[in-house]
Amino acid sequence: MKKREVQASVKDERLVKKRRDQMIKGAVTLFIQKGFHRTTTREIAKASGFSIGTLYEYIRTKEDVLYLVCDSIYDQVAERLQKGLDTKQGTLESLEQGIADYFKVVDEMQDEVLVMYQEVKSLTKDALPYVLKKEIEMVGMFEHVITLCVENGELDLPEEKIKMIAHNIFVQGQMWAFRRWTLQKMYTIEEYIKLQTDLLFQGIRNPSKVSENA
Secondary structure, rough: OOOOOOOOOOOHHHHHHHHHHHHHHHHHHHHHHOOOOOHHHHHHHHOOOOOHHOOOOOOOOHHHHHHHHHHHHHHHHHHHHHOOOOOOOOOHHHHHHHHHHHHHHHHHHHHHHHHHHHHHHOOOOOHHHHHHHHHHHHHHHHHHHHHHHHHHOEOOOHHHHHHHHHHHHHHHHHHHHHHHHHHHHHHOOOHHHHHHHHHHHHHHHHHHHHHHHH
């Protein structure tokens, strides 16, 4: 699916990226405090450190800002996930490490993840499918590693369970952000990772492997 293009009147690509990064940072703070609909473009410009006139040199609408926020968040999470998740190995150790790395990325970007889940519904009809497709691609990374574990005999799972487990891992990671008001009072991120990983592995381990390791 083609990336949605956000029009800018400035032609210097490095400057466009710099200004939009400032815009994204300012917008995330405002969206958390006030929500997307109650935030004005003038407030976004002020939080970004430039005038409203300058803001409109890099975007056309407030919805453009929301799209840039969501697109940037998914790109950052996907990039970190690709680095941490070894998609060439089909071992439980590589899966466990990938889950831990993903959860830690969410912990570091929890404000951004929270904004994304609260406001993604406000994306325009042409932007929403593209952004959601990015999420499915990240789920697919976990699905691929779990499939390799099955092929290597580490796990014994049918295809429908592989898909569901991949989605569960993805949502459990993001739950650390959107349920932080209660979870982070009970657990550290390390404790949360261990509990979620233990619960997952208890349900999916190949019984024969468990016997061998007992």
